[in-house]
């Protein structure tokens with residue numbers, strides 16, 4: 001099944017807009033596993049077991065594996081998620097962006113080596129830098145638009161000759177001329193609800209990956225009010241707040257409780273009266 005259909009099905013089946021981000025940092029692992037790079041797979045697998053019925057996606061961040069020479073554990077994890085949660089799409093967070101020939105290798109890495117359903121990409125090298133990923137049928141390409149970090153404003157808020165800001169132009173391109181495939185999505189931070197609203201106007205039906213709730217302080221209710229539409233998926237990511245909810249042996253249960261609470265917060269916001 002392609003990324004869009006998987007996302008649509010699981011969002012409805014699990015009644016969830018929550019994506020759990022898999023950003024394993026051994027220094028933050030619970031007692032007994034702390035600092036042990038060989039247990040990255042095991043840590044993430046327990047989080048997956050504890051949350052797989054609550055999420056609309058999982059998003060492993062590749063740097064957290066590569067930095068520990070643990071790419072083999074990422075491969076193992078991708079296969080594991082596929083086996084225990086076959087209906088949950090996996091977004092590989094890699095934020096790649098390079099010339100076409102190199103992008104072909106990155107696309108192969110994301111879709112052949114890791115078998116992800118979607119990948120995050122930086123669009124700033126232009127359309128020919130994302131084109132190689134489109135050769136893989138059904139896969140989703142999620143482009144950085146208005147990122148969650150404060151420094152995102154340095155470039156993304158620059159005003160172009162057209163009078164629009166750079167992030168608005170990215171949204172417009174992704175919703176229009178770049179999206180003949182219908183497989184593009186956008187990243188917009190939960191930390192910027194006004195811009196989220198603007199991106200939703202410019203890209204009314206695109207899937208939006210929205211990181212920034214939890215550890216970065218983004219507001220779940222404001223996120224849903226700005227971006228949720230019945231025909232437009234939103235994927236609201238939380239990583240650290242879920243993964244490190246407890247540093248005790250109960251970490252998987254604690255992760256489940258935080259995931260459950262965040263999922264419910266998002267769901268409640270859908271039905272809250274507009275303010």
Ligand SMILES: O=C(O)c1cc(=O)[nH]c(=O)n1[C@@H]1O[C@H](COP(=O)(O)O)[C@@H](O)[C@H]1O
Nearest residue numbers: 061093120147148211214215216238239240
């Ligand atoms: O593409 C992303 O996922 C991403 C984009 C962005 O603008 N901000 C952002 O935080 N992310 C990622 O989302 C995750 C956020 O993690 P927490 O802040 O721990 O919830 C990290 O894996 C980031 O790399």
